[in-house]
Amino acid sequence: MFGTKLKPEEILFGAAVGIPTSLLAYLRLKYGPTLWKDIKAIQVMKKKQGIMHELEVNNITMVDIFEKQAQNRPQKPFMLFEDRSYTYQEVDQEANKLARFIQHRGAVRIRETVAVFLHNDPAFIWTWLGFNKLGIATAFVNTSLRLESLLHCILVCGAKVVVCGKEPELLDALLAISSDLKSHGIIIWVLGRPGDILPGCVSHLDTRGYSADLLSSDVRQDLTLDDMATHIFTSGTTGLPNACNIPHRKLHAQSLLQLPLGIREDDVMYTPMPLYHTAAFAFAVMGTVRNGATVALAYKFSATSYWDDVRKYGATIIQYIGEMCRYLLAQPKKRKKHSEMGFNRDIDGEYPRKVRYAIGNGMRPDIWREFQRRFNIGHIAELFGASESNFLTINLDGKVGAVGRYTGLLKAWSDSFEIVRCDHVTAEPIRNSNGFCIPVKPEEPGVFLCKITKDTPFNGYKASKEVNEKKIARNVKQVGDEYFNIGDLITYDNDGYLYFYDRAGDTFRWKGENVSTTEVAEIINKFPDILDTNVYGVHVPGNEGKAGMAAIMLKASLKGNSTLTFNLTNFYSYITKHLPLYACPKFLRIVPTMPLTATFKHQKSAFCREGYDLDVISDPMYVMDLKRKTYVSLTARELREVLIGKARL
DSSP: OTTOOOOHHHHHHHHHHTOOHHHHHHHHHHHOTTHHHHHHHHHHHHHHHHHHHHHHHHTOOHHHHHHHHHHHSTTSEEEEETTEEEEHHHHHHHHHHHHHHHHHHOSSOTTOEEEEEOOSSHHHHHHHHHHHHTTOEEEEOOTTOOHHHHHHHHHHTTEEEEEEOSSHHHHHHHHTTHHHHHHTTOEEEEETOTTOOOOTTEEEEOOTTSOOSOOOGGGGTTOOTTSEEEEEEOOOTTSSOOEEEEEHHHHHHHHGGGGGGTOOTTOEEEEOSOTTSHIIIIIIIIHHHHHTOEEEEOSSOOTTTHHHHHHHHTOSEEEEETTHHHHHHTSOOOEEEGGGGTOOSEEEOSOOSOEEEEEEEOOOHHHHHHHHHHTTEEEEEEEEOOTTOSOOEEOOSOOTTEEEEOOHHHHHHOOOEEEEOBOTTTOOBOBOTTSOBOBOOTTOOEEEEEEOOSSSOOOOBSSOHHHHHTTEEESSSSTTOEEEEEEEEEEEOTTOEEEEEEETTTOEEETTEEEOHHHHHHHHHTSTTEEEEEEEEEOOTTOSBOEEEEEEEEGGGGGTOOSOOSOHHHHHHHHHHHSOGGGSOSEEEEOSSOOBOTTSOBOOHHHHHHTTOTTTOOSOEEEEETTTTEEEEOOHHHHHHHHTTOSOO
16 A cells, blocks of 8 residues: 555554554655654653653652652662662762751852862762752862863852862862962862861861751752753863753753663663763763663773773663773773683673663764674664753664664654754854755755754853853744754765764865865774874965864874884875875874873864974874875975975875
8 A cells, every 4th residue: 555565563563552554554655664763763752751741840850859769779779889889778868968068067058059079989979969959059070170271160150169079189179279269259178088187278078977867858849940950061172161051951851861772770881981971970870860770880981991890780781982982992802701601612702791782972983883793782872962952862773873863754743953054164054045044965064953942942051141142043944943053063864864974163174175074084093003083174374274184093002102003105095095185184193192081082172283383293293295195204394395385285
């Protein structure tokens, strides 16, 4: 009927959801082969809407959900850390004691904010929980920040108190800016250092002697889901971090990311990511709380101990982000015997027990299949979004390289986002003669715009109105509509699968053409002996736009050998074969290590600032030589040829 044939699983699915076969066949013809997947996705979205509505009606926060879990499953392991297991009840009791300490000190009140300056540790979670029990928002500060950046984050979020970890380097970082903090009336509380003599501007946060009994929820009864739960900072790869507003409503939405994955209460999710970032705190920890599951936490990411931790904790779900997976693949392969698992035959693999899900963002297509095969991953759920975004996508189909799907019935049912033509450097949408944005065609990169509605508001940053206004695109499809401009470039294929293309600002122009740093890096990373690549644009006098430059880390660097181990002429042949000449890097810089943010994103600012300056760079550098068809060492003589325009780039 209708010229199409239904698959058995589609007929069974239609029967399960009450759709007649004739109607299902019509829908299949109209909306294509992804129909049943679209129906499933819509069901999940409707379920999420129902959950959010119930939470709003009853004014329930994540604190309420945690307390409910602690009452219903008090002895259930909530957090695994190092060699200890912390139950839901234990964490709740520690939070209750901390909340009573806060009440006793009276330094901060409901709807005010505290800055949390802690490494990954169970105390991070009960600190958040203790303050939120009192309706006090938390702002999670990157523990690697120092001086001006650290002060900026504390001040911009309006913190009354800074809660500091027990590690000396954290306290030293705060003491370095203590006079500035004191001038703003900000005090420092240090966890876990009773008995130590502290400077006059600092005091202990000592919860000994305070009751662990459940705190009455009356203290926060006036809060709504629109009040702030926390602030999470952007990574600051291109400037000072912005404090993203995360109200209780949004924290719920972020915790529901795991809904389509069917996370169970017997799952153990392992994350080595910093808790001050959305990936670990909202997606991993809050998602675990919602499902009554268990989260296994690492103090920090270690490529050498990652899989040992996964085995140790019996993790069924793992989390990744950025270039982490590339570093895991670079580790030497290990041979394990099945006898360790109760079998007697040899295997070639690090993890014979299947991990149900690897969830995260930044899994590049060039390593996707190898990572999944080598580490026995059942499904890679790559997502796309941002801490401040009001919408995200997730790849539920296992399509290599994709970050989601927007097809057929799903697209007809929801208009959550648009991908439109833009300036690839500024991410500003390009308008037609009527002033509206122009949708891109398949395979054409465009900026990703998320529709702002009552159900998907843009909460913005704790910043000026001007800063927030810059992120909003208006009159996209019709007069009066509003969209959040995520600033990232996305493409989609003829089947409706979405793919990350590049970040605005990372894309640069050379010879009148747009160059995607992500695309170029992926090509370079496929060349033998290269582990990781950071591509960026540098200014060359007498030329418009920017020339491509690549900072390259060799696999040999992992063994302490940073000498050049690949043939420059072969590399020239490879790169010119796989990329148009305008996109080929004109300069190469061989680095012993690759600077990354705490969430394993490339840091570009220092590379861009240093460019190819021989006076400040000691790393080996090379320049493309079109005549000799190779890369040659960048000496003072070669650089002079470039600068006077004699050398053709």
